[in-house]
Structure formats: structure tokens, C-alpha cells
Amino acid sequence: MADLTATTDFIRSQLPSELQHPRIGIVCGSGLSGLAAVIHNIQKIPYESIPGFGTSTVQGHHSELAFGLLGKNNVPVVVMLGRFHFYEGHPISTVVYPIRVMAKLGVKEVIITNAAGSLNPDIPVGTIVVVHDHLALPNLVGTNPLLGPLLSPNHRRFLPLSDAYSSSLRRLVFRAAHQLSLEKSALAEGTYAWVCGPTYESPAEGRFLRHAGADVVGMSTVPEVVAARDEGMEVMVLSLVTNFVVIPPSYWSIREEVEAELAGKPVVLPTSQIVSHEEVLAIGKEKAEVMKSLVQGVVELLA
Numbered sequence: 001m002a003d004l005t006a007t008t009d010f011i012r013s014q015l016p017s018e019l020q021h022p023r024i025g026i027v028c029g030s031g032l033s034g035l036a037a038v039i040h041n042i043q044k045i046p047y048e049s050i051p052g053f054g055t056s057t058v059q060g061h062h063s064e065l066a067f068g069l070l071g072k073n074n075v076p077v078v079v080m081l082g083r084f085h086f087y088e089g090h091p092i093s094t095v096v097y098p099i100r101v102m103a104k105l106g107v108k109e110v111i112i113t114n115a116a117g118s119l120n121p122d123i124p125v126g127t128i129v130v131v132h133d134h135l136a137l138p139n140l141v142g143t144n145p146l147l148g149p150l151l152s153p154n155h156r157r158f159l160p161l162s163d164a165y166s167s168s169l170r171r172l173v174f175r176a177a178h179q180l181s182l183e184k185s186a187l188a189e190g191t192y193a194w195v196c197g198p199t200y201e202s203p204a205e206g207r208f209l210r211h212a213g214a215d216v217v218g219m220s221t222v223p224e225v226v227a228a229r230d231e232g233m234e235v236m237v238l239s240l241v242t243n244f245v246v247i248p249p250s251y252w253s254i255r256e257e258v259e260a261e262l263a264g265k266p267v268v269l270p271t272s273q274i275v276s277h278e279e280v281l282a283i284g285k286e287k288a289e290v291m292k293s294l295v296q297g298v299v300e301l302l303a
């Protein structure tokens with residue numbers, strides 16, 4: 001891992017003194033970096049100039065770390081306007097490095113957003129899910145960001161994750177939603193499944209994750225949550241549902257279809273839905289305002 005002190009010294013050297021000690025860290029998911037528009041006194045540092053940082057190669061993610069003041073009460077924040085995904089080829093330590101940098105800069109609470117697919121028929125596209133737990137198959141089978149030697153004697157070898165998603169921060173989301181007069185249906189609570197990507201789920205994988213208890217699925221966030229907890233920060237995660245994961249109730253039989261054709265019987269073909277990153281970005285754009293107001297509302301309540 002790169003040298004955290006060198007990274008934070010470099011970052012501070014780029015900032016005026018009032019922005020050098022951010023209180024809250026924010027990670028913007030796919031298409032959700034519009035938050036930058038409401039940050040006062042914003043200063044952006046390109047990732048490529050920051051020691052230890054990778055670059056974000058995914059459409060809808062900007063490779064910049066922003067510092068500024070957010071909300072009516074001018075809370076100093078640090079914002080990742082784009083993130084690193086494991087599927088981009090970054091080592092998992094690089095994926096979570098900015099989170100460790102946030103901790104080193106003094107951040108105590110992290111708000112993480114993402115775009116995700118819904119596995120739950122009761123959670124439609126456009127809903128913002130307040131994540132209360134996760135299901136991380138990669139963590140269980142060997143892509144855990146904490147694998148390897150302890151970073152310091154202050155880091156724990158066996159990190160518990162039963163309280164990873166702060167209940168007090170989750171409460172603030174519903175308070176902020178009330179202040180913004182959002183409809184009840186705008187928010188849901190649920191479990192986020194982390195998959196490595198970059199393939200979207202096959203129908204069987206979607207069904208598997210749903211049966212295992214997940215409500216939404218995405219390709220990010222959990223490594224950041226684990227690193228943030230490892231650094232002792234409080235975490236809140238908001239997932240914007242951008243699509244439904246295709247889970248047909250059952251497979252149709254090609255054999256029966258062919259037999260029906262041969263027998264001259266009418267054949268009704270199922271319609272297929274295909275998810276795309278363009279669709280993900282389009283919904284992100286449509287709902288960016290709500291996400292932005294909600295994050296700002298939580299920051300105001302927190303400070």
C-alpha cells in the first residue's frame with residue numbers, strides 16, 4: 001500500500017486551510033457526482049496527481065477528489081466524484097485506498113452512494129435503498145479487502161460486521177427525507193449484495209442472490225464499507241435502484257417450443273429485458289436531484 005502520510009501531506013498542500021480537515025466523507029456512485037454542484041468553495045484534485053490513487057475508467061465516474069463546504073451549516077467534506085471498482089483491474093487495496101485516506105484526514109462518517117439493480121419486486125426502479133446489511137460473496141471466498149498483514153497494531157485482525165451500517169446514520173436519512181417532504185415510497189430499506197462484475201447477473205445468479213436474502217445488487221461499495229469500519233468510521237450507504245435484475249419466474253422450454261412449432265400450434269415467445277450501463281446512467285441522471293438533496297440533508301443533520 002502507498003504511504004498514507006505522503007498522500008495526505010500532498011492533499012493538504014493543495015488546499016486552503018479551511019478545507020484541510022474534512023469532517024464527512026462522501027463517495028459518489030455511477031452518475032451521482034452531480035453533488036459537486038452544491039459544494040461551496042469547491043477544490044478538485046485529479047486522482048492521477050494523488051500518490052497511491054488509481055484512475056476511474058468507468059463512464060459516469062469522474063477521476064477527481066473534491067473538497068469543500070456542504071449544506072446550510074458549511075460542513076467541510078471530502079467527496080470522491082468517482083470510485084475505483086475491482087472489475088477495472090485495480091488491486092483491492094487501491095479500491096479502498098481513498099477510504100483510508102479519508103480516515104487519515106480526520107473523517108469520522110462516510111456516506112457511500114451507488115447504483116444498483118433490484119432483486120426485490122417490492123423495490124421499484126427509482127427507489128433509494130437505505131442499506132442495512134450486505135451479502136458479499138467475494139469477501140467470503142477470498143477477495144476481502146482486509147486479507148493480508150495488519151496495516152498497524154491498531155487495526156483489528158478480525159473485524160466484526162454485525163453493526164457495519166450505523167443505525168443512527170440510517171435514522172438521519174429518514175429524518176432528512178421527512179424534512180424534504182419525500183414520499184414514503186421514495187425510500188426503502190434493504191440488503192446489498194456485492195458482486196465483482198463487470199458482467200450483470202444471469203437469471204440464475206439473480207435468483208440465487210434473492211433467495212439468499214439480498215434486495216439489491218451492485219459491483220462496489222462493500223470493500224469501501226469494510227475499509228471504513230476497519231478505520232473506525234461510521235458508515236451509511238444509499239443505493240439508487242436503476243434497473244430490475246432479470247429473474248424470470250421459470251424457464252420456458254425450447255423443446256416444447258419446437259414441438260409446438262412442428263405441431264403447427266401457436267408459440268408465444270417471452271419478451272426479454274436486457275440491462276445496460278446506459279440505462280443505469282439515465283436513471284442516475286433522473287434521480288440525481290433527490291440523492292443530492294438527501295445527502296445534503298443528512299450532512300446538515302449530522303453536523
Ligand SMILES: O=P(O)(O)O[C@@H]1C[C@H](O)[C@@H](CO)O1
Nearest residue numbers: 029030114115219220277280
Ligand atoms: O459505482 P457504482 O456501484 O454506482 O456503479 C454501478 C456498478 C457498476 O459499476 C455499474 C454497472 O452499471 O454501475
